Amino acid sequence: MKKVTIKDVAAQLGVSVSTISRAFNDKYDIKKETRERIMAQAKELGYNPNPIAQKLQQNKTNNIGVVVPEFRNAFFPDVITGIQDILIPKGYQVLIMQSNENAETELGNVKTLYNNMVDGLIISFSADTQKVNYYKDLLEKDFPIVQFNRIIDKLQTPKVVLDDYAWAFMATEHLILQGYKNIVHFKGPKFLSFSLARLKGFKDAMHKHKLLCCDAQIIDVHGLDINDGKQGMQMLIDKKQLPDAIFAVNDPVALGAMMVMKANNIEIPDEIGIVGFSESRLSDVIEPSLTTIKQPTFEMGQTAAKLLLQELESGIRVSQRIKLSGSFKIKQSSVRLR
Amino acid sequence: MKKVTIKDVAAQLGVSVSTISRAFNDKYDIKKETRERIMAQAKELGYNPNPIAQKLQQNKTNNIGVVVPEFRNAFFPDVITGIQDILIPKGYQVLIMQSNENAETELGNVKTLYNNMVDGLIISFSADTQKVNYYKDLLEKDFPIVQFNRIIDKLQTPKVVLDDYAWAFMATEHLILQGYKNIVHFKGPKFLSFSLARLKGFKDAMHKHKLLCCDAQIIDVHGLDINDGKQGMQMLIDKKQLPDAIFAVNDPVALGAMMVMKANNIEIPDEIGIVGFSESRLSDVIEPSLTTIKQPTFEMGQTAAKLLLQELESGIRVSQRIKLSGSFKIKQSSVRLR
DNA sequence: AAAATCCTCGGAAACGTTTCCGAAAATATT
DNA sequence: AATATTTTCGGAAACGTTTCCGAGGATTTT
Structure with missing residues (x-):
């Protein structure tokens, strides 16, 4: 476990420590042959520069923190893969933490990362994050932060999101064009940026087509999980207020609703049509397959990473707020047989 | 972005740097009142010890590396959550990297982590890892490594696995007791420890019940993904060698097989019964629901973390090799209506 | 041949901590 | 009151690098 240091190499070759450093950092002021001699000897001894010492010296860690609410669903893992795709080739390490949809642990994560001197942060906020003073403090200290997917508008940072409004509008309009009229929206947690955008997209589409869109059409399912969808659907059944169609805030909620419908022998898409959001692997497995919006997860990660890199390099x-484009995956759950 | 250092606090209070350090590390040789005075002033100035400097000094990073093949499926994320559950309260940071089922990037990951001075490593190997000399080198340097799930026997480290053999045996026997006779096994990649264990469990169960278990019963699907299951099933259909039942190496493979069966109007479980392994969220969504073995993922992560902690603390x-116990989730896909 | 320039390298300070050693001050012991 | 002991603190070295400054020798220019 004893690590070999720069001094060992220097002593071995009878040169100074600074010369070794020059060799490793490819400085201009070193003779090519000594450089080669050093590199050979270093390899021989199994020397690697100690990154901790380098970081202390340079006041820069080459670490980037990523904080996400969860990684049980495929969405965040895919985004992270995109982030790594950009950052790792540039020599950065990506430290990942999950907040479990909890503003408090989220804040703890961020503090830990900041105190561990990450050079920057990429974050997607938890569903119940409201207080942002700590984040504002960080921004005032010129600490680079990029938000994606779940953003907080008043924080002045680069952001990358899907155009949730437009796609929600399109999803709703798709249902309308299929002939569904009594459409309800299962909406997401109220503090989440995309919940509001998707809700607005839904409302505007309904209004455009002059369909009823009163409070009863908007069901707050409180969460984003399968169980939340189940509960929402069960409530509709209990109240005997069955709609024509459902536009769910995301796939798991849609899935949950579908499972309850199937358990109650409600025919999809004949009796009730449904579309989700943010394509999950589940959407192809369930029967009927679920119409959904596919988000460019990998690209979202790449974009966020690039924005951070830009700030890191330029200072x-x-x-800016970058809106990415999704794609509409029309499957069985929303297409009526004519 | 200018960080306040220990010197600033010292200067401000007119005491020495070492006293500040003592205060923060709760040493015995400091007066209580000065300690309080220091802590108050530190808070006032917004001072936090620089962990990089601490790490350099202590030659210890409090970082733990975790390398997994992927985190698209729920399995590894869940294990990681278990790892974090143990390590984070102990003051460790968990750095996660994914190898994408590729031995080369895996090695790269491990080297990066090692050079970044993680204190230890928790790893689940990729499907094509065969060369282990680098890992052996690390072990000889007394670098702590713990393996889980996908292990390499000849590496002398603590390991935590499911009792794959026993559960595969039970799964197969379950099919047999349901009256299935012509049973095939979709086996996993041949270098993977659990592939072999599950295969052996299958074989032994077949032999115990004196059922035919020749080469034709063992289908190598080469991978662990939905597509691999699809291909395996398609091949059986093309060859017109349909079995009674299938025991698949894991859930995605089983899922893929089911999807192809359904596309070909093969009735599950009447014509063909099927069981998977390692309960996924998909197993409840597909119809009929998939019988499977549930792995204690969270606990697996906790156990691995505890083993590492033990080595870290005791030196x-x-x-040891710890075998965890799973649970058998009997659902529709393997239960014949009588 | 003397002066100016360039190339290569060594020495030392710095990054922000912790810890060892020893000294002064406070307290206890005789 | 003198000595011994304990408590509390400061000074300095150390962790492993990078980088600035400057010096010596080699090379070029005049």
Whole structure:
């Protein structure tokens, strides 16, 4: 476990420590032959520069923190893969933490990462994050942060999101064009940016087509999980207020609703049509397959990473908001046989 | 972005740097009042010890590396959550990397983590890892490693696995007791420890009940994904060698097989029964629901973390192999209506 | 041949901590 | 009151690098 240090190499070759450093950092002021001699000897001894010492010296860690609410669903893992795809080739390490949809652990995560001197942060906020003063403090210290997917508008950082409004509008309109009229929306947690955008997309589509869109059409399922969808659907059944169709805030909620419908012998898409959001692997497995919006997860991660990299390299923050485009996956759950 | 250091606090209070350090590390040789005075002032100035400097000094990072083949399926994320559950309260950071089922990137990951001075490593190997000399080198340097799930026997480290053999045996026997006779096994990649264990469990159960178990009963699907299951099933259909039942090496493979069966109007479980392994969320969504073995993922992560902690704290390696117990989830796909 | 320039390298400070050693001050012991 | 002991603290070295400054020798220019 004894590590070999720069001094060992220097002593072995009878040169100074600084020369070794020069060799490893490819500085201009070193003779090519000594460089080669050093590299050979270093390899021989199994020397690797100690990154901790380098970080202390350079006041830079080459670590990037990523905080996500969960990684049980495929969404965040895919985004993270995109982030790594950009950052790792640039020599960065990606430290991942999960907040479990809890604002408090989220704050703890961020503090830990910051105190561990990550050079920047990429974050998607938990469903119940409201207080942002700590994040504002960080931004004032010029600490680079990029938000994606679940953003907080008032934080002045680069952001990358899907155009949730537009796609929600399109999903709703798709249901309308299929002839569904009494459509309800299973909406997501109220503090989440995309919940609001998707809700607005739904409402506007309904209004455009002059369909009824009163409070009863908007069901708050409180969460984003399969169980939340189940509960929402069960409630509708209990109240005997069955709609024509459902636009769910995301796939798991849609899935849950479908499972309850199937248990109650409600025919999909004949009696009730349904579309989800954010394609999951489950959407192809369930029967009938679930119409959904596919998000460019990998690209979302790449974009967020690039934005961070830009700020890291230039030192200037550009609080742009990048909207990515999704794709509409029309499957069986929303297409009526004519 | 200018960080406040220990010197700033010292200067501000007119005491020495070492006293500040003592205060923060709760040493015995400091007066209580000065300690309080220091802590108050530190908070006032917003001082936090620089962990990089601490790590350099202590030659210890409090970082643990975790390398997994993927985290698209729920399995590894769940295990990681278990790992974090133990390690984070102990003050460790958990750095996660994914190898994408590729031995080469896996090796790269491990090297990066090692060079970044993680204190230990928890790893589940990729499907095509065969060369282990680098890992052996690390072990000889007394670098702590714990393996889980996908292990390499000849590496002398603590290991935590499911009792794959026993559960595969039970799964197969379950099919037999349901009256299935012509049973095939979709086996996993041949270098994977659990592939072999599950295969052996299958074979032994077949032999015990004196059922035919020739080469034709063992189908190598080459991978662990939905597509591999699809291909395996398609091949059986093309060859017109349909079995009574299938025991698949894992859930995605089983899922793929089911999807092809359904596309070909093969009735499950009447014509063909099927059981998977390692309960996934998909197993409840597909129809009919898939009988499977549930692995204690969270506990597996906790156990691996505890083993590592033990070695870290005691400094001695105990190459024990811990077998965890699963649970058998009997659902529709393997239960014949009588 | 003297002066100017360039190339290569060594020495030392710095990054922000912890810890060992010893000294001064406070307290206890005789 | 003198000595011994304990408590509390400061100074300095150390962890392993990078980088600035400057010096010596080699090379080029005049």
